[in-house]
Amino acid sequence: MLLRGTAVRAVKSKGSSMAISINGAECIACGACVSACPLDLITVSDVAVIEDTDSCIECGSCVDACPLGIIEL
Numbered sequence: 724m725l726l727r728g729t730a731v732r733a734v735k736s737k738g739s740s741m742a743i744s745i746n747g748a749e750c751i752a753c754g755a756c757v758s759a760c761p762l763d764l765i766t767v768s769d770v771a772v773i774e775d776t777d778s779c780i781e782c783g784s785c786v787d788a789c790p791l792g793i794i795e796l
Contacts, residue, residue: 743781745771746754746793 738788745756750770757765764775765785771794786794 743773743779743785744795745773747771749791749793750790753790755788755790756785758792759784 745762747770750767752770754767756771757763757767761782761784762775762778762780764773764779765771766774771785781796783796786796
């Protein structure tokens with residue numbers, strides 16, 4: 724579990740050179756990224772977490788949906 728105040732959680736999908744990072748310290752758990760993910764891979768409790776990194780296709784929908792701009796590819 725990623726707790727509020729944790730710096731950055733970098734996530735890399737299998738076979739990819741790109742990484743998605745969610746700044747847990749800044750996440751307000753609004754759920755916009757959850758709704759945007761076409762594969763339903765993101766959950767939110769205290770902060771947003773990508774649950775199944777191997778299945779992430781790095782489409783960037785969560786990046787575009789985040790109102791704070793704290794998710795990056």
